[in-house]
Amino acid sequence: MTSPGEQDALDALKRVFGYDSFRPGQQEIIEHVVAGGDALVLMPTGGGKSLCYQIPALVRPGVGVVVSPLIALMQDQVDALRALGVRAAFLNSTQNLDQRREVERAFRTGELDLLYLAPERLQLDSTAQLFDQGKIALFAIDEAHCVSQWGHDFRPDYLALSMLHERWPDVPRIALTATATRATHNEITERLGLGDARHFVASFDRPNIQYRIVPKNSPQKQLLELLRSEHEGDAAIVYCLSRATVEKTADFLANNGIPALPYHAGLDSRIRERHQSRFLREDGLVMVATIAFGMGIDKPDVRLVAHLDLPKSIEGYYQETGRAGRDGLPSTAWMAYGLADVVQQRKMIDSSEGDFAFRRAATIHLDAMLALCETVSCRRAQLLAYFGEPGGAACGNCDTCLAPPESWDGTIAAQKFLSAVYRLKNERNQKFGAGQVIDVLLGKETEKVRQHRHDELTVFGIGTELREGEWRGVVRQLLAQGLLGVEGDYGTLVLTEASAEVLARRREVPMRREPERPAKIAKAARTARTAAPVDLSDEARPLFERLRAWRAATAKEQGVPAYVIFHDATLREFASSRPSSLEELSGITGVGENKLNRYGEQILEVLAEGA
Template structure:
């Protein structure tokens, strides 16, 4: 029987394993249970796909990604791996053919959705074949406190009860220590060996900017740094998705919308186009993205504040799966904080649920407001000790200034206090800022707020700076919002600042500094190739697009950009020479090798 590394080389065309892959594969191949935490793009799928080919029987892969199963199976078949899936998109005849192949050992991997596993028919099917292992992908979906909770995952503890001798491997790209414990408990993996790879994605540049016409800021990012690149833009609401997609299209950026309000056909069509066409931008709610294997997503942008660091990390992790330079960009403003706080206060969950949501939001706000390395803060959140400054996030490239904002905080808090105590009134941030700036607006004069002692005492800061003060006081829990209108109120911690017992440090970042941080990387070419190899790379991409269109599959399933770049740099003239390129396995060599050589030598 082949060894794991021989399978890796023959099927995938890779010379060796990365990180803990070899140890995980060896453990599972020998019948051990495993809980694997590995970042997106770290090679999680190999951790169960190779044991599936090494162990006798059929591996069952449980995945919530019905819309992507066809692509996952196509990718394996292109490698020469026998794979199939069972889900609700198939007609009865298609399902019967797959079930027959499963029972007779004619496939190596079977993908199924979690809700199907709990049915009697599927359990009887599993009883009728030799199962080599169970792989539970996106295992964080079992966490009831998590951002992707799927109730069907709670039933998967029965796998061990019904098939106790079949090894199980649960995998996720995002989990804090608490979530890992919950996964192990709920999936009955108490005795499983835990493997935790580094959460670091050094090729992703993390950048968070102050909101100021966010659609225009996004357009500037795409035109100056990511023209022609594939990317994902996340928005909080369906309306924002539609407006942003339309705005980008009007400004020459090919963009598609994706949200739950679209009919299933439109969603499926847009997702398919994003996977299969080059250079498209998907504007979506967080309903889009889990399991997206597209390796050449060059940027992930957020136009609204994510609810948690876990969600942010998982969403940004969809950029740069191929290891090439990519951008994670977030526009963040005062209204985001007000909106998220209001969503928590009005949520239907109990006190414990709201407290948990608040803790998640607090961690996300701390990431936004930090003056330290953003990557280091993300790694620390997941329990990993950062190794100094990363040198590839905005706070490292252009360190923001930390300033003593205690006096400014006292002025703002005093304004909120006087409105409430002297007038019995509560207002949003805008009114307090107008009072501090000494603006005699209609609203200020209507309520005689120009007669307050605090009127005009904040002229030393600009309006944008005062909005930053409010935002940071909210982030630090020194100020709160309440009600449908987001009115400002003091917290239990406000008094210590008003008395002068506490110092309030704040982050100041000039627009010039933010622009400099973004330009620092925009000049770096994404395609790092010798000049003579660039035309070859473009020829190979054009060939790949044509082949993928004929086969009805995403281009990256044929060959990734990284593999095409390596081929262009080597410019091989024989099949044995082409076989030395990482990512060119035996099946792809036999199927596409001569076409690649012909493309390289073709005129033009």
């Protein structure tokens, strides 16, 4: 038998959001918060975190106050809730005085269900005074990893959020994040004073995302081929480390017929806002961005997240790839990774102005990221183990499962390369990058080799059993395993303490050999997409496209993102089941009371025309 609180939550789920049942883990969290308990929720992106505070805010008396780190996204979050019939608003610096006063009045009189604001606003005395004049249902702290200096999105303003419990001790708090290692989890708990809260830790697995990491070889062309062959017409996010690479990649894609936009901190704020708005509101755009883009992005139909540069940590990688497939449909997380990435990241750490502890933490993060790139086992299992879920079976939906790479004994190759680095350094104590060392091992009589008389060394020409690309893989893996170091502004190679163990034959060096696999994995990706939860028959596809066109026109007319009207998954179900009445429409997932009343007749017209 359900309690009154449980029944209220289920009623709100169906009436407002159009869902018949909760996802795994949601109901227990919601019931706990509805009853007035504090909660810390670790749940993957796309796992339904928002409902864990939105439904309690609707069920409990008062207004749910949501602390959100990105002002640029509040409007879209509020638009999505208003489309559902929820009384939502935000307070931030984009509003004029009259707009803020109207929101404050609605808060005081209880005319709001949810109020979004940035953490900076909580430090204003006027905000605290406002809260004292109304009734607060709960405090929700979204993207709670921003409180942690271990995290990748540290925001000093989040440190002040412990004052919420001190000033309003009877108001329940729920902190939520999709990215937290054990260290980050502990720091969130400590800094927000959530030691006595219930902690809900869901699996970090996103089974609909296919993880793929490929050797970098003309990455822009690799990306273009991927978009054309597997993700034509799909929404995608492409991450690059530098602003210059963002601009060049966006131009390259646009010049090759792919609609792409740049996004980075160097652009005028109005351009950034315009590009973000277009990405959220239009179908099929590719956003090429630095990591400044994406936190809190609610766009559910991003089918591809690509990285053209190596992320600094698994936390960052997981957070960014998690923006793919939030609707649960098959999606791809793809990365091109090469030797220059490893050299660049090592150099950035060594030249950092941070203290020893900072550099050590950055090295630990990078080592874990490199281990994920170089693994011969299931990438998903390794990713989950990093977040405290060890022992997972092979997933069958990542590149290493679909086309397993070989592991080979690279000890002799490692000894040859390390010996060459040592010999080159001994000549006038000079140091060189990977290219020169590889040329010497391959016996190439280049001008630079002759200039430095490296063709007279005993290591000249001793590495012809491997091709140049294979040697670059050896160097990459030596750097990843800490058997080789990087020094100076030009990324010259040096031996490390661990190098001596290999040269003295006291340590073996297993290595990964890249398999010939692109065609096989691409085929598996296409198969996964056609096996979506609601598959479309040949007859249903034209109807689905008509529904998408109706949705796009409706969204444009209202000035909101298309997904605010309906998600792709709901349109697929319309096209497949072809409901012919409002009653049949109301039984489809994602059709709540407000959307049924607002769009029901229009949808039935589109379906009738399509028939």
